[in-house]
Amino acid sequence: MIADSKMTAAKPYDEMHAADGSVRAHYLGYAEWLAGIPRERIERKRSEADVAFHRVGITFNVYGAEGGKERLIPFDLLPRIIPGDEWTALEAGLRQRVKALNAFLADIYHGQEILRAGRIPADQVLNNAQFRTEMKGVDVPGGLYAMIAGIDLVRAAGADGKGEYYVLEDNLRVPSGVSYLIENRKMMMRLFPDLFSRYRVQPVEHYPDLLLETLRAVAPAGVLDPTAVLLTPGAYNSAYFEHSFLAQQMGVELVEGQDLFVDDDTVWMRTTQGPRRVDVIYRRLDDDFLDPQVFRPDSMLGVPGLMSAYRAGRVTLANAVGTGVADDKSIYPYVPEMVRFYLGEAPILNNVPTYMLREKDDLAYVLDHLPELVVKEVHGAGGYGMLVGPAATRAEIEHFRQLIVAAPEKYIAQPTLSLSTCPTFVEAGIAPRHIDLRPFVLSGGKEIRMVPGGLTRVAMQAGSLVVNSSQGGGTKDTWVVG
Amino acid sequence: MLSRTADHLYWMARYTERAENTVRMLDVSYRMSLLPRNNGNGDDGWGAILAISELTEAFARSGRPLSARDVIDFVVLDRGNPSSVWNCLRAARENAHAVRGTLTAEMWETTNATWLEIRDMTPEKLQATDLGEFFEWVKFRSHLLRGVTFGTMLHDDAFQFVRLGTFLERADNTARLLDVKYHSLLPQHESPTGTTDYYQWGALLRSVSAFETYRHVYRDVITPYKVAELLILNDAMPRSLHACVDEVNDILGQIANLHSAEAARQAGELHAALHYGRMDDIFETGLHPWLERFLERINRLGDRIGDNFLVPVAA
Numbered sequence: 001m002i003a004d005s006k007m008t009a010a011k012p013y014d015e016m017h018a019a020d021g022s023v024r025a026h027y028l029g030y031a032e033w034l035a036g037i038p039r040e041r042i043e044r045k046r047s048e049a050d051v052a053f054h055r056v057g058i059t060f061n062v063y064g065a066e067g068g069k070e071r072l073i074p075f076d077l078l079p080r081i082i083p084g085d086e087w088t089a090l091e092a093g094l095r096q097r098v099k100a101l102n103a104f105l106a107d108i109y110h111g112q113e114i115l116r117a118g119r120i121p122a123d124q125v126l127n128n129a130q131f132r133t134e135m136k137g138v139d140v141p142g143g144l145y146a147m148i149a150g151i152d153l154v155r156a157a158g159a160d161g162k163g164e165y166y167v168l169e170d171n172l173r174v175p176s177g178v179s180y181l182i183e184n185r186k187m188m189m190r191l192f193p194d195l196f197s198r199y200r201v202q203p204v205e206h207y208p209d210l211l212l213e214t215l216r217a218v219a220p221a222g223v224l225d226p227t228a229v230l231l232t233p234g235a236y237n238s239a240y241f242e243h244s245f246l247a248q249q250m251g252v253e254l255v256e257g258q259d260l261f262v263d264d265d266t267v268w269m270r271t272t273q274g275p276r277r278v279d280v281i282y283r284r285l286d287d288d289f290l291d292p293q294v295f296r297p298d299s300m301l302g303v304p305g306l307m308s309a310y311r312a313g314r315v316t317l318a319n320a321v322g323t324g325v326a327d328d329k330s331i332y333p334y335v336p337e338m339v340r341f342y343l344g345e346a347p348i349l350n351n352v353p354t355y356m357l358r359e360k361d362d363l364a365y366v367l368d369h370l371p372e373l374v375v376k377e378v379h380g381a382g383g384y385g386m387l388v389g390p391a392a393t394r395a396e397i398e399h400f401r402q403l404i405v406a407a408p409e410k411y412i413a414q415p416t417l418s419l420s421t422c423p424t425f426v427e428a429g430i431a432p433r434h435i436d437l438r439p440f441v442l443s444g445g446k447e448i449r450m451v452p453g454g455l456t457r458v459a460m461q462a463g464s465l466v467v468n469s470s471q472g473g474g475t476k477d478t479w480v481v482g
Numbered sequence: 483m484l485s486r487t488a489d490h491l492y493w494m495a496r497y498t499e500r501a502e503n504t505v506r507m508l509d510v511s512y513r514m515s516l517l518p519r520n521n522g523n524g525d526d527g528w529g530a531i532l533a534i535s536e537l538t539e540a541f542a543r544s545g546r547p548l549s550a551r552d553v554i555d556f557v558v559l560d561r562g563n564p565s566s567v568w569n570c571l572r573a574a575r576e577n578a579h580a581v582r583g584t585l586t587a588e589m590w591e592t593t594n595a596t597w598l599e600i601r602d603m604t605p606e607k608l609q610a611t612d613l614g615e616f617f618e619w620v621k622f623r624s625h626l627l628r629g630v631t632f633g634t635m636l637h638d639d640a641f642q643f644v645r646l647g648t649f650l651e652r653a654d655n656t657a658r659l660l661d662v663k664y665h666s667l668l669p670q671h672e673s674p675t676g677t678t679d680y681y682q683w684g685a686l687l688r689s690v691s692a693f694e695t696y697r698h699v700y701r702d703v704i705t706p707y708k709v710a711e712l713l714i715l716n717d718a719m720p721r722s723l724h725a726c727v728d729e730v731n732d733i734l735g736q737i738a739n740l741h742s743a744e745a746a747r748q749a750g751e752l753h754a755a756l757h758y759g760r761m762d763d764i765f766e767t768g769l770h771p772w773l774e775r776f777l778e779r780i781n782r783l784g785d786r787i788g789d790n791f792l793v794p795v796a797a
Contacts, residue, residue, distance in 0.1 A: 235580045248583035259486050270485045272639060272791045273739045 013163035013420040074474030080456040084482035093348030103342035105145035130324030145320040149441040150175025155420035172323040179242035181455040184477040202452040208249035214444030226279035262305030265312040357408040366413040452480035488643040489792035494577035495647030501570035502624035503655035509617040510689035528553040534662040586634040596623040653726035661773040674707040724756040
């Protein structure tokens, strides 16, 4: 999640304050409330929140940290507020985008019309490591692949000083973070109930209910009362808290690979009352680990025979296998084209202009402008493997130049966006910090649904653009009001 | 419910119960060691502690001297002793963590907080604290977990597996305690019905919170015979073998599945032996052989429960 103000003339767009320093209309009530609150009370509430998060164990395992230590994700008490009409427009754009992405996935695993129409270079898709040939011709319930999508949005200052939203990336494999969205809201209501009488904040706590409905709606045809489970890699996974939270909130079993087995193309779970049939698996496990018979043979986390049952249509996986080809950074530039091709509509949400380094002209331009650009590894995720030109040292830039020249097709580049800021409580008081937004979009049954807003991630370091929790980013409660 | 979930719940309860019973034993030995001695064989109590938990050899391997301090460190804190209180509480917390979605918030927070508190305990820190207070703390944490379990958890199968773990472990622990203590306290060829060292036998009763109970039930001086009867056959005494097996029997009836008939039969047989058993017959067999046989049967039942419910082979 990138962007920086250094390369743009305009100051970053601030969610709370207009350029002249005045408070924006939708933050007026909050500003008034804040002015009447002694700083000590905020401090007290902050440590109250820390204690509560720790005791409940809302933690995040950081890879690479010693022994997979559990860490708290910093929670900021100052909410990110989105006016209702702004959200309505975003919501329409998200629906459209996710609909097109699902249409794309159904197409490339069947007729491949978009490739034959020449709208996306065929080799970009077919030679992509995320394209799963195992999925060719497999019919999935409702033709849906990405039932749960996390779309990362950022906001940059437009020429007229207005904030403009951009999609930074689509997460169609196992997007995480929704449990923080819900816990943040619970925490805010517990700490500052008085705030919620000033604002009509649209609720988000029903997300697990929507998710359960979504999962049940995509059960294999003919199953009347489907049994859904959540498949986790286990207690040491970085998002285990979320897996356990969602399973509990939905009232479904939280299973590991060893709890499931396949017999005659049917998936069963081992229960104290004997085997019980499983119809829908909300898997929080990457494709590679799902079935050692088909993917990585050394996977201890998966279920042997699962793919066979899946291809036979006896069990639904959410998300489907092979969605990674649609959220790959090399495919990202074509999403607006998908909207036009499958829906015949003009895309509502902006894409960030992207240089494809496999293209000669783009490569030449990027190599000339590295200090201004953000370069990302095509298959990278979680803020690993990227260069933020304006913030990088000369040596880092030279290192990346060599990487790019060695394998240009592995990289894309984008202009450094001026990511919006939101006031945040820091050591020295309240200061602007860069933020992004991840709404969670659910597709299943008749309509595409989401809870208002999403997870706001915030880069806690001054000037930092990296909001990923694996890189020390924090979160804020996100309010859609009015 | 998932077999793996049941397995974690069962072991969470077993480890917690084991930690509690371990400090119960230690507490009594510790208090006894503060009394003036009259028989001169000062370290017997500590050797017996190790014998009860089958740790005699492991302790000898550690090269420590058989002193109160060393035995307590070994049994409470030793990271390399898998049944140390420290390791039991760690294992209880790990099992809870694996199924935290099945636990109520209070159960999880209790188990987690217990672990966070003992995690950094070292022999030096233990030395600096009041041992009696520390033992009380472990007991309280176990009481608390049992209390929030009863008070907050839905009384469904998950709840039954927690209880199953508690009572199987307790039956095992009480039998071991009685076996070792009884024979170290009662000199050979002495009649079990005669009166004996009030403090030693009183301590044994206190370790299972049964001192006042004994008085209340028998209104008599303490005799080894009656102590054994109270801890084996009295079904109203919550830590007795009979009471534990009553519970196990009842739980197995509630969670029965298509393969569990044999487990139910074994539990029923054990139950009958305690329900209809007579102390005179037990003493005729010999208390030690009888208790050994009991331990063997309760452990076989534990294995059977594992096979039938917790880690069943694929259908």
